[in-house]
Amino acid sequence: MNLDGFSRGDSPLHHLDPRMKIVAYLPLAVLTALIDSFFQVLLALATALILAGTARIFSRLLLQRLAVVNMFMAFLWLTLPFSVSGEPLLWQAGALSPSIEGTALSLLLTLKTNAIALYTVSLPGTSTVMSLSHAMLHLRFPRKLVTIFYFFYRYIGVISREFSTMQRMLKARAFHATSSLHTVRVYGYFTGILFIRSIERAERVYHALVMRNFTGEFPLLFHFNARGNDIAFLCLMAVVTLTIAFL
Amino acid sequence: MNCIVVRNLHFSYPGNVDVFRNLNLSIDTGERAGITAPNGTGKSTLFLLLTGLLRTQSGTISLWSKTAANEKDFREARLRTGLLFQDPDDQLFLPTVEEDIAFALLNRGLSRQQAGKHVDRLCEQFGIEHLKKRVPFHLSWGQKRLVSLAGVLVTEPELLLLDEPTAGVDDNVIEILRAYLENHTGTMLVSSHDKSFLESICSTRYHLTNHRLEKC
Numbered sequence: 001m002n003l004d005g006f007s008r009g010d011s012p013l014h015h016l017d018p019r020m021k022i023v024a025y026l027p028l029a030v031l032t033a034l035i036d037s038f039f040q041v042l043l044a045l046a047t048a049l050i051l052a053g054t055a056r057i058f059s060r061l062l063l064q065r066l067a068v069v070n071m072f073m074a075f076l077w078l079t080l081p082f083s084v085s086g087e088p089l090l091w092q093a094g095a096l097s098p099s100i101e102g103t104a105l106s107l108l109l110t111l112k113t114n115a116i117a118l119y120t121v122s123l124p125g126t127s128t129v130m131s132l133s134h135a136m137l138h139l140r141f142p143r144k145l146v147t148i149f150y151f152f153y154r155y156i157g158v159i160s161r162e163f164s165t166m167q168r169m170l171k172a173r174a175f176h177a178t179s180s181l182h183t184v185r186v187y188g189y190f191t192g193i194l195f196i197r198s199i200e201r202a203e204r205v206y207h208a209l210v211m212r213n214f215t216g217e218f219p220l221l222f223h224f225n226a227r228g229n230d231i232a233f234l235c236l237m238a239v240v241t242l243t244i245a246f247l
Numbered sequence: 248m249n250c251i252v253v254r255n256l257h258f259s260y261p262g263n264v265d266v267f268r269n270l271n272l273s274i275d276t277g278e279r280a281g282i283t284a285p286n287g288t289g290k291s292t293l294f295l296l297l298t299g300l301l302r303t304q305s306g307t308i309s310l311w312s313k314t315a316a317n318e319k320d321f322r323e324a325r326l327r328t329g330l331l332f333q334d335p336d337d338q339l340f341l342p343t344v345e346e347d348i349a350f351a352l353l354n355r356g357l358s359r360q361q362a363g364k365h366v367d368r369l370c371e372q373f374g375i376e377h378l379k380k381r382v383p384f385h386l387s388w389g390q391k392r393l394v395s396l397a398g399v400l401v402t403e404p405e406l407l408l409l410d411e412p413t414a415g416v417d418d419n420v421i422e423i424l425r426a427y428l429e430n431h432t433g434t435m436l437v438s439s440h441d442k443s444f445l446e447s448i449c450s451t452r453y454h455l456t457n458h459r460l461e462k463c
Contacts, residue, residue, distance in 0.1 A: 130342030154340050157384065204337040207300045211330045212351035212398065219353030221346045221362065 005065075006057050006125040013055040017230040018127040018135035024237035025123040029116050031245055038104075041111045043244050048118035055122040062121060069117045073110045080106045129153040131224075138224065143216065155205065159198050166190060249312060250276040250406055250434040251297060256306035258289075258296060266292050268458040270306070274434060276405075281445030282438040283463075284455030290438035291333055293455070294408045297436075298330055310406070326355070329404030333411045335391035338398065339383035344375065347383050348397045355402065369397045373423055389420040396424065400431075409437040413444050 007014075013021070032044045052058060081089065086101030124132055133150040137143065170186070177183050251274040258267045266289040274280050284290050295301040297308060299321025308315050310324045332338045341347040345366050352362040370376045373393050378386065383394050396412065409428075413421050421444060428435065428448045439445050445452060452463040 128342060130346075151340075154384070158336055201337065204332065204334070205340065207295065208330075208332050208338040209340070210300060211298060211325060211328070211332075213326065213354035214350075215354065219350070221349050221353065221359055223359075 004128050005061050006055070006121050007128045009056060009126060011054060011056040011126065012229075013051070013122060013126045016126075016233055017224050017226045018124070018131045019138055019224055020226060020230045020234045021123040021127060022132070022135055022139060024234055024241075025119055028123075028237065028241050028244075029119055031241055032112055032115050032119070035112070035244065036108065038108065040244055040247060041108055041115065043247065045111050045115040045118075047240055047244065048115040048122070051122035052118045055126050057121055057126070065121060066114060066117060069113055070110070073106075073113055076109055077106050080109075134222070135224065147216070151205075155198075155201065158201065159194070162197055162201075163194060166194065248276045250274050250278065250310065251436070252307075252309040252312075253297075254307045254309075256296065256308070257304050258292065258301070259304065260292075265458055267296075270459050272453070272460050274436060276311075276434055277432070278451060279428075279431075279435040279449045280437070280451045280453060281449035282436065282453045282455055282460070283440065283442060283445065284438070288455050289458075290455060291410050294330055294410050294436075294438070297408060298325060298328055324406075327405045329399035329402060329407050331396055331399050331407075331409045331412055333414065335388070335395040336384065338395040339391060342382055343379065344381050344383050344386075344394050345370070345379040347394060348401050350398060351402050365401050366397075369401050372427065373397055389416040392416050392420060393423065396427075400427070403433075405433045407431065407433055407435045407437075409435070409439075411439055412437065413439055413441045 028044075028047070032041070035041060035044065052062070081098035081102035082096060084099050084102030084105055086099035089098045089100050089103050127135070129150065133146050133153075136146045136149070170190070175186060177187075251272060253270060253272040256267050256270040256272075257265075258270075259265045270293075282290055282293070292301065296303055297310075299308075299315060299318065310320075311327070313320065315321050315324055339347050341350055345363075348366045348369060349359075349362040352365055353359070357365075366379075367376075370379055373396070375390065375393055375397065378390060378394065383391060386394065392412070392415075396409075399407070412424055416424075421441075425444065425447055428437075435449070437445060437449060453460045454463050455461075
């Protein structure tokens, strides 16, 4: 599992101070979630595409990530056009009559979601999780929140490896999933053991931290230095955000 | 002076599985003791008990002639103790090798510059300078072992507890470990299945059997 998939690169966004990226990202993402005019949303999407282009992240991996996001949106498309009352879009066949308002709302939400997903990948996504954790500490985010964020990142990979190991173990012992009670039972054990292993791992990690005098603080060995281009980027993003907000 | 004194230690995990019954142990300051034992007999548990990460059901643990009875006592003792865990993945958690090695120093309030100097010295000694900027969890097992050991040794602990330091590592890593530990002046308690490794670095040997430690 690779949560840092877009963090390696040589684009101008990759070289920016992560603190500036977070400060630029949060208001832009919140604003995009709140706006409800198509013109504003299209402007937000254009901004997202420009950011993604600047970050040079158009790739198969980006399409995969967007596919996951849009998979959730598909559920909205299955329900919203039919559940929001209004003028029928094309046809009216009993209960199955998509409305113009429902379809417009689905489209609006889809565009907003994709814009926010692209901001996320282009801005915080172009920094490593650790530099983001550092940046969040510098920005006075709650230390516990940052620690949980970082631990999640650190150990999701370990748990994912344990999952793969257990899967291989099942294959090596000639297990084939079928629609039988045996398969259900095996998957039940599998999930239970993965859960227990995760808890035990968490305990061992905590012990190792305590042994190295961890007290909940998150000391930093390296610090950031904002340069002129970081400030310029932040100012530019502030102008863009305000433009989207007040147009 | 005794560094570790354990008297009549009793410990069992939930489910009434006895790990230790009336276990006694006495390690002098500066002594280098090795522990051998079959798998699952409680070597790792003993280290966790000695550092207060697990609590005894009965018996006493004294460290540097002071009975460690509560978390405060153990917290003080941990400032003088280094514990190498059996699985380096439990120990390595920061995003770069140098940050991971510096972690305990920064927790103790050293400046970044001071911590950096210690890290550089140890990396050079272990021949892992080229790994300093690498992500620890993407290293090989042997490299992880060296980095996790560096993270423990960087504080120059007076008491070093090493849980299976040679497990799963190649001869080259074992030689680096051996060379460092032979010159280590502090008290050491090492568990290992590698008898030749223990013979080369330890002056006394114990065998854990029937829930007790017996001197070999």
